Amino acid sequence: MEYPDESRQFEQLERRAQDLRARVAAAALRGGRAESDVRIMAVTKTISAHLIRDAYALGFRLFGENRVQEAQSKISQVEMPGAVWELIGHLQTNKAARAVQLFSRVQSVDSVHLAETLNRQALAQNRVLPVLLEVNVAREKSKTGFSPADLTGAATEIARFPHLRPEGLMTVAPLVSDPEDVRPIFRELRALLRTLREHVPLASGAEWKELSMGMTDDFEVAIEEGSTLIRVGRGLFGARPPAHASSSAV
Numbered sequence: 001m002e003y004p005d006e007s008r009q010f011e012q013l014e015r016r017a018q019d020l021r022a023r024v025a026a027a028a029l030r031g032g033r034a035e036s037d038v039r040i041m042a043v044t045k046t047i048s049a050h051l052i053r054d055a056y057a058l059g060f061r062l063f064g065e066n067r068v069q070e071a072q073s074k075i076s077q078v079e080m081p082g083a084v085w086e087l088i089g090h091l092q093t094n095k096a097a098r099a100v101q102l103f104s105r106v107q108s109v110d111s112v113h114l115a116e117t118l119n120r121q122a123l124a125q126n127r128v129l130p131v132l133l134e135v136n137v138a139r140e141k142s143k144t145g146f147s148p149a150d151l152t153g154a155a156t157e158i159a160r161f162p163h164l165r166p167e168g169l170m171t172v173a174p175l176v177s178d179p180e181d182v183r184p185i186f187r188e189l190r191a192l193l194r195t196l197r198e199h200v201p202l203a204s205g206a207e208w209k210e211l212s213m214g215m216t217d218d219f220e221v222a223i224e225e226g227s228t229l230i231r232v233g234r235g236l237f238g239a240r241p242p243a244h245a246s247s248s249a250v
């Protein structure tokens, strides 16, 4: 049975998806890149299973979640063949086993200790886990991620874990009102990837290639600067409901 509200929701999503894809294509063109070189991840935190299935129906296959617990109930609910789920939020080591079970890739590796734990869990589950290293390019106190100065050393250690496959870098740019202000952040992440490519060899078959950068407010600039994967929540699903009454300011 179809309710008028639900079909309206679907139409809104469809319009936003079309608009998003058109903007991605235009930004790729400006950056002198192929549209197919930029993948769109649908970020589903706080989004209902119903709306996630709608995004799947519109052709989205790559999904990102911030929290292990939220992802667990959601992934089992939606059952979408061919969908790929990746973790993009900070991971506590005590949830590493669950994360290795649930996710195709972890984008938010932010310490060597976490990498070591994931490697051990991947070994126990008899798999090789693709990972990205998260970089706190602007060195914001409130954010996790390697500082640029520590990155090469950490990457060298992480590249030795046989059950991890490093594939690239991820960053969350600072919140600004003009996306032009974060262009240098994206440029720096790309330069860091180049440095890793030169100085941190990977096992055969693996390559430093992914640049996961760009969100709803800054994805066009990120694409112009070489992003290979943008992570879009609000730009696709609309405004998120406030996370928690208790976390709002009083």
Ligand SMILES: *Cc1c(COP(=O)(O)O)cnc(C)c1O
Pocket: 043, 045, 066, 088, 089, 172, 215, 216, 217, 231, 232, 233, 234, 235
């Ligand atoms: C929420 C989130 C996104 C998507 O944010 P929007 O601004 O809604 O596009 C992307 N990356 C991470 C790590 C996030 O937590």
